[in-house]
Amino acid sequence: MYDWLVFLKPAAAVLAAWFYWDFYRKTYYSGQGRIFTILAFFYGMIATGIALAWEIGVFDLFESYHPFQQAVLLGALPEETAKALLIYLFLKKEKGSSNLADSLYFGLTVGVAFGCIENVFYSFQLDFWPGILRSGTSLPFHTFSGGILGFFILKTLQSRKGNLSGLDFCLSFLFLTLLHGLYNFLLLEGGLGTAMIPLILGLSFLTLELIVVQAEVTLPFEVLQSENLYLDDYAMIRKFSRYDAWLRAAQSNESIQSIPLLRDLSLERAIISVFLFGIPLFCLNFYLFVPAQIPYYLENISSLEFITLFMEYPAWLGFLFLVRGLLNPSFFRERILKIPLFLSVNLGAEGEEEPSLAYSLSRKGFYSPVIREPELNRETFVSFYIAGKSFEKIKVVPIWKNFRENDPSHESGALYRFSQIPWGLLTWRWLVRIKQQYRNAVEAVFR
Template identity: 30%
Template sequence: MASFLNFSSLIMLLINIATLVFYYSFYRFHFYRHTESFLHYTAIAFSFFSVGTALALQALVLMVNPYPGHEFKAIVLSGTIEEFSKLLGIYLFFRKNQDEFTVTDGIFYGLVLGGGFGLLENILYFIDSGLWSQVLRSITALPIHMINGGLVGAFLMIFLFSGNQIYRFLRLLIGIGFCISIHALYNYSLFTDSGIIAVLPFCILVLFFVLEVTIAKSRILLPGYVLKLMNMTVEEYEILSRHNRHEGWIQNVQKHTLDNHISLFQIPSLRIGLLTAFFLVPSIVSILVLIYHPEFITHTFTDLEIKDYFALFVIYPAVLGVMFFFGGVLNPYFFRDRMLAVPLFGSVDLKLGDEEENTALFHIYLNKFYIPVSQIYPPNTKVVFDLWVGVTCYRNISGKILWSKENTEGNCGAMCETDSLEWKYLAHWTLVRTRQNLKNLFVRKSSN
């Protein structure tokens, strides 16, 4: 019995290491080719710290609630504590030299830390269940930990590059809350042994596509030290970038030089197509075997349940095929340069004492926006705004001009901030903008 456990543990260790190497290689060559060995080892060391922190916190919680239900274990013990422990580890990893890194760095070393965390956690579960259940847990839980680590790294770097306002904590909490929710859903399905066939691909693919969008957007964000040299936060840079994109669209319309060739997706290479087929073909063969020769499964794998077979040999290879096909397909330049037809803009009346000027905004993030102005205003100038959405006006909103600058063309612009969140205005703006963007998807190019 002891020799079987040793052999089983050795097999599981090899499967976990192979899974970790597979996903590490996928992301290493997918988007992050320039790495430093020292940072790799440091990230792995912090994964040990994160696991230790998680175990200590779980032990403290179990002292208070020694007999938790499945929901409590999934949401608190697994989702919240483990993702919080990763966040703490990633924060300590980046905290001293955060300005030297980018959001892309946060994603990659978050992936490394999450992968080390998942490997160590899976080792602790070697003797808790049967062999096939251990295999299924190893090849699914580890990528969830790894991708969540990448997302937590991205959310943390954006938090570190943000302003010193409470809203950056809100942005971080929303991001971490998303990771906790997916993690808890996955673990709950394992604890209750229900719905794993549907939950498994949902969790991995949702995390994968969210990470793909995050990776694409991270490529157009600047390192912390560049943002400091520009005296901007990451939100202000994003707002200014969107304004410049909209302004460029208007200028190109006037010059009839619109570039309509920036697509959301890039064409996958032949290598990607072959790798996709490499995983999809076994998935198709496995389901055909299940349909036409189920006795082959029961004779070959005596301890393998049909649901585990379906998850391991049908669902999981199909998920990997989808991941390989869509990995790197999203075009980062779409998020920087692409402009949907007919962009939405809002009118702004800026009031300073007896002076008033009318201008426009293209994008607002919570309580910040950028507008063209006629002059340079002193930093932190107190002003009053009237914000318009169509014919609806939200009047006498107090705020300030954080800074104003003159661009290379001699035009002035100002980064503005309202004193509080205007929820009604934001909801109205978001509704109208969403409706307009949906219309844009169906706008057909008119013939010249």
């Protein structure tokens, strides 16, 4: 019996790794070929070795720290850093020919390989049920975090440099490290905290689902580069187009087609989800009415391990099957956005201003319709007037223009990038926007 359990623990880790890798490969990714996958697994193996060496090397330094700090500094930080480093080294070489879907898949596969090797290692150190619990929960987290890291690393590499171009990656890395640290802390401390682990998996899964949709609606980098655009440039232009479509439809009294947020749910997925959601209900009867029988069938399992593995985890899998790929990319790509706040813009140096407008701002810049064709990469000035407050002589650089000769019906425009991030302007704009949307919400409720 003991020999059988020793074999089953690492087998569970391998099966869990295969399940989550195959789950996402079939759902989202057509793939670049077998070599791409093999390289990702190989990089995941290297990342595991780096993280293990790091953890062993610094273990004694944090022995007196709080358990949560240890969970972050001795587990989460080395592991997420190792994965991010290996993903970065690969994607840096492939950034010109890879798209965001490629980076997601590569990161997912690195995470799967990392989690598989780590859990096979832990399977020989932990008892049976704690080992199964760790394999079933840490593997999906490593998978999801690898995909998230892959997305934001390539997004950073394919964005125009400057104006804190790496901020999104840094925030995502911090988010994953703290979430990973919380997972480690709950798992090591045991008790009621163990029951919170599926919530951590759900949060990381929903984050991954949102960025998968972003990857699906973003043009390939090679296409953008043919127009001398980067991913962040494209995001600003696309947002302007969606706001502008609403304005034109509103002015012409056209009906705006509603695009659903969710795709239709297939019968097969619905049946699988219902079955998985039914398992916790079945196990709940055992737990409530014949709890003494549980150790008879499942030797040495604790009550919390039973709740987590046989009640919460099947519900988590049901949620996974129910929600995967349910978000509709067309909603994020084609849905017309109602303009929350017009921004009055004066472009050009004093005495040569051209009045225009903008619908949105980011820390990187904005897109605005213009009549006079700007000279690219030549610094100029812009002034904004927002809700009674002026922001004068902000330095910007036109980096892309949309002009068509001999086409008078075409609405020309240009993409402007801030020379320095105008924090005062951005803060005021967000305060006014929040205030306006609050008023709109109140009016919609009480009118």
